[in-house]
Amino acid sequence: MAIVHHRLVVPYTNFTLQYAAIGEELLAAVQRVLQNGDFILGSEVERFEHAAAEYCGVRHAIGVANGTDALVMALKALGIGPGDEVITAPNSFLASAAAIALAGATPRFVDVRDDLNIDPDAIERAIGPRTKAVLPVHLTGRPAEMNTIRDVANRHGLVIVEDAAQAIGATYHGQRVGGCGDIGCFSLHPLKNLNAAGDAGLMTTNDDRLAGVLRQMRNHGLRNRNEADFWGFNSRLDTVQAAMLNVKFQYLDAATEARRANARFYAAALGDVVEVPRERDHEHCVYHTFVVQCDGRDALQARLLEDGVETKVHYPIPIHLQRAAAALGYRKGDFPVAERQADRSLTLPNYQELTEDQKQLVVSSICRFYEGR
Ligand SMILES: *Cc1c(COP(=O)(O)O)cnc(C)c1O
Numbered sequence: 001m002a003i004v005h006h007r008l009v010v011p012y013t014n015f016t017l018q019y020a021a022i023g024e025e026l027l028a029a030v031q032r033v034l035q036n037g038d039f040i041l042g043s044e045v046e047r048f049e050h051a052a053a054e055y056c057g058v059r060h061a062i063g064v065a066n067g068t069d070a071l072v073m074a075l076k077a078l079g080i081g082p083g084d085e086v087i088t089a090p091n092s093f094l095a096s097a098a099a100i101a102l103a104g105a106t107p108r109f110v111d112v113r114d115d116l117n118i119d120p121d122a123i124e125r126a127i128g129p130r131t132k133a134v135l136p137v138h139l140t141g142r143p144a145e146m147n148t149i150r151d152v153a154n155r156h157g158l159v160i161v162e163d164a165a166q167a168i169g170a171t172y173h174g175q176r177v178g179g180c181g182d183i184g185c186f187s188l189h190p191l192k193n194l195n196a197a198g199d200a201g202l203m204t205t206n207d208d209r210l211a212g213v214l215r216q217m218r219n220h221g222l223r224n225r226n227e228a229d230f231w232g233f234n235s236r237l238d239t240v241q242a243a244m245l246n247v248k249f250q251y252l253d254a255a256t257e258a259r260r261a262n263a264r265f266y267a268a269a270l271g272d273v274v275e276v277p278r279e280r281d282h283e284h285c286v287y288h289t290f291v292v293q294c295d296g297r298d299a300l301q302a303r304l305l306e307d308g309v310e311t312k313v314h315y316p317i318p319i320h321l322q323r324a325a326a327a328l329g330y331r332k333g334d335f336p337v338a339e340r341q342a343d344r345s346l347t348l349p350n351y352q353e354l355t356e357d358q359k360q361l362v363v364s365s366i367c368r369f370y371e372g373r
Helices: 015-036 043-056 067-077 095-102 120-126 146-156 208-217 239-249 252-270 297-306 323-328 336-344 356-370
Strands: 060-064 085-088 106-109 131-135 159-163 183-187 201-205 290-293 345-348
Touching: 015 043, 015 239, 043 060, 043 201, 043 239, 060 067, 060 208, 067 095, 067 131, 067 159, 067 183, 067 201, 067 208, 085 095, 095 106, 095 131, 106 323, 120 146, 131 146, 146 159, 201 208, 252 290, 252 356, 297 345, 297 356, 336 345
Parallel strands: 085 106, 085 131, 131 159, 159 183
Antiparallel strands: 060 201, 183 201, 290 345
């Protein structure tokens, strides 16, 4: 197949623009770390953890190396391991399910709803004698239906680990995500809303005991310099990243507001041609991704690229149909909603620096595609 190079008018990501805006502040933060030589944990990490806990409305925030480790450690700290089942959604990023398997437990998928989030009724039907936890994902930056999930979990004695990787700042009935379950897990990967210049992650909890366990677990199980209580990870939040995150945190709310304004623009302009996400009264979505459901997705994506608009698909292969999941025994047809969404989802560019002209091009390209169809 010939490789065609299109001139991108609307690229999917914006890292260079972001750097241009706050690059000097970031360099100064990195320089501070280099000058004081405090490379492992230390004051930058502590400062970030305090800011993150306050922001998420929780008692404790613990910085870690990435969002996947956060999920694995959260499950382990809650005592989940071999023989246990954890219920999650099949339409998430791979890591939601991988974390369950890496903790030694078995992922158990249930279908999602039109809003791309896990179906609480389906959770209840999937609960069996081995079920120990629910791992809802706040996919695209929209909070999962946490009240119902909490009710189901309470009735059956299950713990809740929130996969809030895509949703920092989102609220559900006024509560920020990360404070809606037993432990919240965030990714601070470059593509996420609060992003490091590399890998980083965060765990949140209101439980003092769990916070202590998680703090030790990310640092070899050590309770002090020389004494370890259990086998732990080396999964500390890197100090250079923490210094940059302290800078970026100041701009998070403005960036989120810009994403929300873009989402409103897209939803108003595209609501008649594709299915667009709609925010409900009880929620505040942060639109990590703006995902539409559409007919002729692959052809539309190709047309957009011809017009200079780069889009992505999150995610074309549901997790239960990945080769990695083969041993779990799922088949095509098991989760019809998630599978249909995998064929129909398209993610439009959405970031703070998107201009009116760029947004207009995205919209007009999509509208032209459907004219005459
Ligand atoms: C990004 C992401 C993760 C994993 O985070 P990393 O920091 O890349 O390890 C987990 N779950 C979801 C839903 C994600 O989007």
